[in-house]
Amino acid sequence: xxTTQLYEFMQQLNNLKILFCYAGPISQGIVEELGRNIKxxxxxxxxxxxxxxxxxxxxEQIQNILNYxxxxxxxxEDSEFKSGITIIGRSNSDQYFVMAGNLVxxxxxxxxIQLLNKLKTMTKEELKDYFLEKRKKDKLLNEKQGAGLGLIxxxxxxxxxxxxxxxxxxxxxxxxxxxxxxxx
Numbered sequence: 001x002x003t004t005q006l007y008e009f010m011q012q013l014n015n016l017k018i019l020f021c022y023a024g025p026i027s028q029g030i031v032e033e034l035g036r037n038i039k040x041x042x043x044x045x046x047x048x049x050x051x052x053x054x055x056x057x058x059x060e061q062i063q064n065i066l067n068y069x070x071x072x073x074x075x076x077e078d079s080e081f082k083s084g085i086t087i088i089g090r091s092n093s094d095q096y097f098v099m100a101g102n103l104v105x106x107x108x109x110x111x112x113i114q115l116l117n118k119l120k121t122m123t124k125e126e127l128k129d130y131f132l133e134k135r136k137k138d139k140l141l142n143e144k145q146g147a148g149l150g151l152i153x154x155x156x157x158x159x160x161x162x163x164x165x166x167x168x169x170x171x172x173x174x175x176x177x178x179x180x181x182x183x184x
Contacts, residue, residue, distance in 0.1 A: 020088040025081035026069075031062050038088065046096075046184075053157045053182045054088065054096045060150040061086055061100035061178065067150075069102035070173060094184040095159075101177040109166055109174045115148050116164050119155040127156045151178075159183040 001009065013021060020038055022030075038058060042051040065084035084102030091097060104112065122130065131152045138149065155162055158180040167175040 016089060017091065018087055018089045021085070022087075023083075023085040025083050026062060026065055027081050028066070031059070031066070035059065046094075050094065050096070050182065050184050054098060057098045057154050057157050057180050057182060058086065058088060060154050061098060061180075064150050064178075065100060065102045068104055068108070070105050071103040091181070096182045097179055098182065099177065099179045101175055103169065103173050104176045106168070106172050106174055109176075112151075112164075112176060113166070115151060116162060119152065120161040122155070124156065127152060131156060154178070154180050157182060 019041065020034075022034060035055070035058070039051065039055050042054055046054070062084075065086070066082050069082040069084050071083040082102070084100060087097075087099040089097050089099075119127065131149065134149055134152060151162075160181045163179040163181075165177045167177070169175055
């Protein structure tokens, strides 16, 4: 991108009502610092309940990037960051959208598609029951990454079915994008 294009890029973000956009290496420290700023901004313009839902979805999407992104960037010999993109925007006065994307192993694509298709057909009550069932099962099996709990929780908090897309990069990787709409 040229410096002469930066203003147009900023205008495009404003036209799309993007409140926050971050792309690049993600670490727990970055998540915490950005999270404080995002929470403060949301508190100033929405209800506490809506703020909490939007923030929770943002955190879950970032955790998915940290846990599952196959794109890594090394800072030095001792640290490695996962990479992805996260966006928070506002559709209208009582509706936000939270989007995230990252590279995933092509082998995971079908597993994700099956889970996401299942989540799209479930009611809020069914999502709640499924979440509790999976959480209990994961504790019994000592699962470390939650086996889809984050996606289930995002679906529970979203006001509409999740929007997802896979862009095949090559035979080994796909770029996974997810969007959750959250209303008051």
